[in-house]
Each structure stands twice: as structure tokens, then as C-alpha cells.
Amino acid sequence: MPKDIEKKKPGKKTMPATVIGVDIGGTGIKGGIVNLEKGVIVGDRYRVPTPKPSTPEAVAAVVADIVAELSSRPEGPSEDVPVGVTFPAIIQHGVARSAANVDKSWVDTDVDALFTKVLGRDVRVINDADAAGLAEVRYGAGKGELGTVLVITLGTGIGSAFIFDGRLVPNVELGHLEIDGHDAETKASAVARERDGIGWNEYTVRLQRYFSHVEFLFSPELIIVGGGISKRSGDYLPGLKLRTPIIPAQLKNQAGIVGGALQAAILLEPKKA
Numbered sequence: 001m002p003k004d005i006e007k008k009k010p011g012k013k014t015m016p017a018t019v020i021g022v023d024i025g026g027t028g029i030k031g032g033i034v035n036l037e038k039g040v041i042v043g044d045r046y047r048v049p050t051p052k053p054s055t056p057e058a059v060a061a062v063v064a065d066i067v068a069e070l071s072s073r074p075e076g077p078s079e080d081v082p083v084g085v086t087f088p089a090i091i092q093h094g095v096a097r098s099a100a101n102v103d104k105s106w107v108d109t110d111v112d113a114l115f116t117k118v119l120g121r122d123v124r125v126i127n128d129a130d131a132a133g134l135a136e137v138r139y140g141a142g143k144g145e146l147g148t149v150l151v152i153t154l155g156t157g158i159g160s161a162f163i164f165d166g167r168l169v170p171n172v173e174l175g176h177l178e179i180d181g182h183d184a185e186t187k188a189s190a191v192a193r194e195r196d197g198i199g200w201n202e203y204t205v206r207l208q209r210y211f212s213h214v215e216f217l218f219s220p221e222l223i224i225v226g227g228g229i230s231k232r233s234g235d236y237l238p239g240l241k242l243r244t245p246i247i248p249a250q251l252k253n254q255a256g257i258v259g260g261a262l263q264a265a266i267l268l269e270p271k272k273a
């Protein structure tokens with residue numbers, strides 16, 4: 001058994017104490033060692049700018065550097081613990097099936113196989129918003145919530161995680177709902193706000209249109225808003241009129257790393273009978 005596989009109660013789940021999580025974004029690739037019991041990053045995060053162009057080979061080399069640095073730290077997990085990686089596209093069985101905000105050469109790339117080969121160790125890849133969603137329902141703003149919880153991340157694009165009774169329904173792409181003839185993320189993402197130079201009031205109007213539609217389609221119990229802009233939630237959440245509670249994410253910029261690590265560990269848990 002690897003040195004850091006912690007035995008919990010006999011016959012119950014086994015989880016590694018720490019797992020490396022890496023969050024691939026449009027501007028930066030960030031990694032950290034995650035304590036899975038607490039859902040926090042141990043020590044400093046390690047960040048490298050996303051290479052340009054962000055081709056699969058160039059990104060894989062950066063991920064390998066980050067994992068090597070984190071592994072060299074005393075609190076790093078042993079080599080046989082998988083690394084969890086998030087990616088900003090549809091990831092089905094480890095393969096990228098879209099590339100809205102990344103280099104188009106990713107489409108149909110087996111990201112899992114590529115990273116596993118380049119890193120020389122087991123890697124598990126998940127969509128970035130799905131990772132953030134898992135982290136929020138396990139450790140953050142959605143902890144203990146039953147029914148449908150939607151985690152919507154506002155960043156370069158709009159990411160979404162659909163969670164029902166704590167279980168993730170992967171690859172639900174609610175950032176690409178077509179609203180008023182537009183792909184929603186081109187109007188309501190954080191980057192769309194900056195690009196169009198609009199203030200918080202005007203942005204709130206766009207978010208109202210977006211979240212009303214999402215609410216109408218899914219009638220969730222709770223909506224959690226993540227992404228870098230969740231730090232400024234006081235500027236737009238109070239202005240939204242919805243019947244669903246809508247609250248900021250709690251893990252902020254750690255959600256991707258923590259959720260990426262968590263999903264790699266969840267796959268180690270024994271399947272329920």
C-alpha cells in the first residue's frame with residue numbers, strides 16, 4: 001500500500017491523505033498539494049503562465065514541471081497516487097471533446113493518456129467547472145445540500161457543474177446555452193464584462209437574463225457562483241431576482257485544484273456494492 005494511503009475505519013473507504021491537483025486555465029496553470037480531509041491546499045500553490053500557443057504538448061510539459069516541483073516537497077504524495085488535473089473543455093473518458101477557449105488542437109486529444117505518458121504517472125482529468133462543483137459540494141458552499149445544485153463559474157467562459165444529491169452529472173455545458181441569439185458566455189462571462197467595458201449594474205442585467213433562464217430550465221435548490229469574479233459577488237448577486245438562493249463559492253481560486261485532486265481520489269474509493 002502506498003505510504004500515504006490512510007486506512008480509515010476497517011471495511012470503509014480508503015483515501016490518500018494528500019493528492020496533487022493541477023488547474024489548467026487560459027492564463028495560468030496552477031498546482032497544489034491538497035489535504036483531502038480538510039479540502040485545503042497545503043503549502044504554497046505553484047503557478048506557471050499558460051504557454052502560447054497552448055498546444056497539448058506545450059501544456060503537458062508545464063504540467064509535468066509543476067508536478068515535479070510539488071512532488072519534491074516533503075508533504076507531497078508518493079508517485080503511485082494519481083494526479084488530478086482540470087481542463088476547460090468537455091472531458092469524456094479522458095478525451096477533450098470541445099475547445100471553446102483553448103487551442104483547437106485539443107479537440108479529440110486523449111488528455112488523460114497524453115499527461116499520463118509525459119508525467120510517467122497516473123493522471124485523472126476532469127472538466128474545470130465539474131472539479132469546482134465537486135469541491136464546493138464536498139467542502140464549501142454546497143456542503144450537505146440535497147437535490148439539484150448548480151455551480152456556475154464566471155471567468156474567460158462560463159463553466160457549469162450539475163450536482164444532484166451530491167453526485168456530479170459531468171459535462172453539462174450551461175455556458176453555451178443560446179440566449180437571445182448569443183452563446184451565453186459571450187455576453188455574461190467575467191471576460192465579456194471586461195471586454196465590453198460595462199459596469200456592475202449593466203453586468204447584473206446580463207446575469208439576470210442568464211440565471212433566470214437557467215433557473216427556468218432546471219429549478220435548482222441552490223446556485224453557487226464561482227470563478228475569480230466570485231470575490232466581487234457583493235457587486236452583482238444582491239441585484240439578482242430569482243426564486244432560487246444564489247450564493248458565492250467558498251473555495252474561491254482553490255476550487256479547481258482541490259476539486260481536481262478530489263476527483264482523482266474519489267476514483268480510488270471502492271465502489272459501493
Ligand code: BGC
Pocket residue numbers: 087088089090098100101127128129130153155156157158159160173175185
Ligand atoms: C467550456 C467549458 C468550461 C468553461 C469554463 C467553457 O467555454 O466550454 O467546458 O468549463 O468554459 O472554463
